[in-house]
Amino acid sequence: MAIDCLVLGAGQEVGKSCVIASINDKRIMFDCGMHMGHVDHRRYPDFSRIPRPQGTGFDRAIDCIIITHFHLDHVGALPYFTEVCGYGGPIYMTYPTKALAPLMLEDYRKVMVERRGEEEQFTADHIVECMKKVIPVDLKQTVQVDKDLQIRAYYAGHVLGAAMFYAKVGDTAIVYTGDYNMTPDRHLGAAQIDRLHLDLLITESTYATTIRDSKYGREREFLKAVHKCIGGGGKVLIPTFALGRAQELCILLEDYWERMNLKVPIYFSAGLTIQANMYYKMLISWTSQKIKETYSTRNAFDFKYVTNFDRSMIDAPGPCVLFATPGMIIGGFSLEVFKHWAPAEKNLITLPGYCGVGTIGHKLMSGKPTKIDLDKDTQIDVRCQIHQLSFSPHTDAKGIMDLVKFLSPKNIILVHGEKPKIAILKGRIKSELGIPCYDPANNETVSIPSTHYVKAVASDTFIRSCSHPNFKFSKSSMEDGHGSSFKLGNSAPQLQVSDERVAEGILVIEKSKKAKVLHQEELLQMLGEKENKVQFAYCCPVRIGNLEETKSTDITSTNDKLSMTDGSLWLQILFARLSDEFSGGNIQDFGEHLQVESFRMSTCLKETCPYRIDETLQGNRSELVFFCCTWSVADEKIAQRIISILKNFGSSAVKRNSLVPIG
Amino acid sequence: MKFTCLRKGGDFHCPPCHILDICGFRVLFDFPLDLSALTAFSPVPTSFNCSLDEETSCCPRSDVKKRGNIGKPVNANDLIFAEPFYKTVNNLHLWNAAFIDVVLISSPMGMLGLPFLTRMKGFSAKIYVTEAAARLGQLMMEELVAMHMELKQTYGAEESDFPEWMKWKELELLPSVLGEIISGKDGEELGGWIPLYSAVDVNDCMRKVQRLKYAEETCYNGTLVIKGFSSGLEIGSCNWMINCPKGDVAFISSSIFVSGHAMDFDYCALKGNDLILFSDFSSLNAAENLENDFSVRSTNDLSPLRSLYEADENLEEREKLAFLCSCAIDSVKTGGSVLIPITRLGIVLQLLEQISALLDSSNLKIPIYMISSVAEELLAFTNTIPEWLCKQRQAKLFSGEPLFDHVKLMKEKKLQVFPAVHSSNLLMNWQEPCIVFSPHWSLRLGPVVHLLRHWCGNQNSLLVLEHGVDVELALLPFQPMAMKVLQCSFLSGIKSQNVQPLLEMLQAKFVLFPEDMKQISFPKANSFSVLCYSENETLRIQRLKECPEVEIAMDLAAKFNFKKLKQENVNVTRIKGDLFIYHGKHQLLSGNEQANSKCRPLLHWGSLDLESLLTALSKMDIKATVERGMSDSDNDNVSVVHVHEPNRAFIEIKATSTVITTADENLASLIFEAIGTLMDGV
């Protein structure tokens, strides 16, 4: 099984965001947006590409729709999809998005139909019906869409209620960010997410190559431009959509008006944002920390200086600031005001944020046009000042990289950005982070593998054997049973602690039973068998060199030498040597024997030992010391290395004058 | 798993308190205060009427609860004239707060005692509260501290931590009714009394609280996955779900299926757990007062399960509120004022809406006042939490209307909010008759004391009390009362007839159920087994899950090398990886260690047949002879296989051990391999 992502919109462009993600056969539609720059069929995602049974609606083709925020490029096609194309399944959005999206949709519908005279794609009733299907969610609320599909929203900043969404099917998890902002602004906090285990991250990349500096400088720039214009008796037009930017800028202006003691009126164009403020007041918990802290005494969305604007005031004398919909000057009232105000030099048009290709806003931003052709009959002289807001509610490239690094997903898909910029970011992610990254165009599908776990039950003994840290203490010198302490050779650290939580067990699969992980002792119990311990043994002879000298030089600090048997003395000398030369494990000194893992070694004083194999031994038996070694197959390597060290003592015997093994 | 009920449920204001031992962690559920015990104290330093004890006839409701038949009648002078202490969970001092790992708060009321706990030495538990309950609880605690400070000023500074009234000789002089409040039936509750915490304690406590969103999943120590789902009792109130490797547990506190303000009881989310801790004691109190005409009348003759889904509970509650409103209107029509010291937020918010609507429709211009140090904040807050409200309130958000009418009422000045009775704004605007909402329901603290003294002689005025307050005792300092008193009980949990069907539907394996509520019978054919608990008894709960589950990473599983055993149908493989506990689940992921490519069995069982061994060896061109039947020092039967070619080796064979000795490493491996083909191993 896999994750298949069909990008229906915002692939290598900004507009009509829509990704169909199939995760282990669950299909989720992330966002259902429209494109502002198109008026033909290209304005909507090509829903016909969603695989579905012949002749049915989309109910069985899609398990749920998730809308990240109320911007039209993320929600604009939703009523069309649900009411016209036919989808009756669940739709999830945050509370603010559910409250505010219909305002955006209705505002847009009116502009399109009543003012631009287009054929309507969906009706006001469609919006109402569509919104009835929406299930609101709170941030971090874990929603069980069905038995297998779980979703969760995380704060995204950007606009009120914007959320990144986490979706999990079985063991596979992805995050779709929508639009987000990694730095707080006037009214919203910064995006926040948990460190999740993700197979895929689908992120916006509007500003894939931009690094922004402090936004306060940019805000000052904006306020200065506005102040200069009204100071000269000019009018300021701020074309915005009903929600989002308007509230942020209004908080900024209100604050400035208060400080500068300005009396120039600030207007909202008819019907839009004053009503929206009602919503903002109830949704205060979704705003920034600062606004949240002060709401009970003064709600930041109770605007003091703002009043409603009437069409008759367009040509009224005197300076003013006007917020007018729609944004990007795509028609409607903002266009009407633009026609009146653009020819006058003292006026100012401030363009907040991104303007889609093909809009008047976009034309004003690219170069400094002196004339704008509305249609073939109308041309407008543009003599007014143009100011482009250089702070944006989108994250910049650094923010995207920070998020990607933080989440470290297994794969990344970039959407919602311009093709050349996205390509650069993709390259950075691949080279700097080494994460597979894709930037599909519209209607392309990206397939990536998904995560699965094999499920088994585990015995308590198995869990206990490894969930308690299996501390291994080892000392370079250890107090032995005789109560004496040695300090031999070079002084290694006194105590070494290693915490290896390596779990070792046995997976048992019995017919018609759940797979079970056992501790190996339990296996024998289960089978009713006794262990037959298969071991290796080797009684290794080592020739004693100048033993008396070794004794006196190496362990003179021993104060109760006399109480020690010769055997344990040889062992101590060997221990000192091995501590120096052996690095494959911690050698533990148990007095009577040394041990590394299962490898045990003790002085063999027996006349005949069954594990003594070398019959080629010659010379005086009294010059030989035997070290009897046993080990199990797991520690074969350790055994081989230690025994070879013992054997090497022979070759170094001349220099070291101590132990000479023979073999 | 172990469960101890530290304090069984009182009423709405004093939820129960339990402790659960799970997965090696100690989880405390709620830490309330018993504020009803405040009635033992006098609200004023001296009795302000010292005569007319017998003339209690003005109280219109003489059917209030009969006092116990023991002891002398109580009079106002019997009350304790001292700065009040507060009653917490019994034997608090016996507890080592440091042993608690997690505290789960299920309602704002459940956290009123929390500052006592958080200031204890060694306390370091994680406290989880829903964000709405945390805010409301904080406001309630701040209000309590403010009211107490005011009262404290009238008493002057207290001289010690062990006041005069707590001494035995003083306690013995108390009438039995008061004595029982102070020290419980057997005197065991005396240890629960403590002077109130300070505003600083409240702040410190709130700093330690971890706020959760609705149904937010949080994970304690990687092991306990904790989630809260609305209980419908109050804004922010919730039931808890704990998932851990040992099993899934749901804690059901007092819950209301259909609420007029808070988000409804989300019982579906609690389905399919292994264990349910049932902690809704509300039907105990409800059963007591069936004869009270203002209590729940049973209207559900139909299958109780259906009523789970119906709105009749809410309808009943609305009817009660409507009746209450009409009584209030009647009073103001006769020129009397109405005093409502109810602090249940939901009731207050709904009464505000309904009374003002009724005033409007009756063309009455009567002011409504709310007097409390936190009222302004409280009202502002309730209009900003659509996520915690019932569907109808949420619908208001989506249509752009305020969530509660009080926003509009305040704008129109129909509702005026003052922090205290002496605030200058109040003095300037005060008009009578009026309708006043003001704490505290115990009638011992807060602005209500002043107003009650002011109106108690007015027979046209009305005092509205909640059920559960001992009216006779509560009104003692204000006797003689000419004022009318209306006592009303509100739904505070799951009705007894709904308990069984609910539990049936939740499909748990085990239900822990209060012994005291045994009158609720469960049919024999239950799908779950019921274990009864009582106060201060520890129940051991058998294991819920047969075995903990473990998830094995795919890349690790891909390296499995299964071996079919001689035993039928058993396949085994060695498994080695790093065991993590992540989000309440064990996960076995491949570690850094390189897998042993040789995959040789490390564990063998069974016995080794000598003949077969020789055959196997000879197939490998290993020449060997056998030396049988020697006995070693332990009297074990030992056989030794001598290998001569290609090199020298011994194989020592006993019943349960096999030892290979050779200086030739290759030969050792070959012999080991040969043995592996003859014995089962892994």
Ligand SMILES: [Zn+2]
């Ligand atoms: Zn956006």
Ligand SMILES: [Zn+2]
């Ligand atoms: Zn966007």
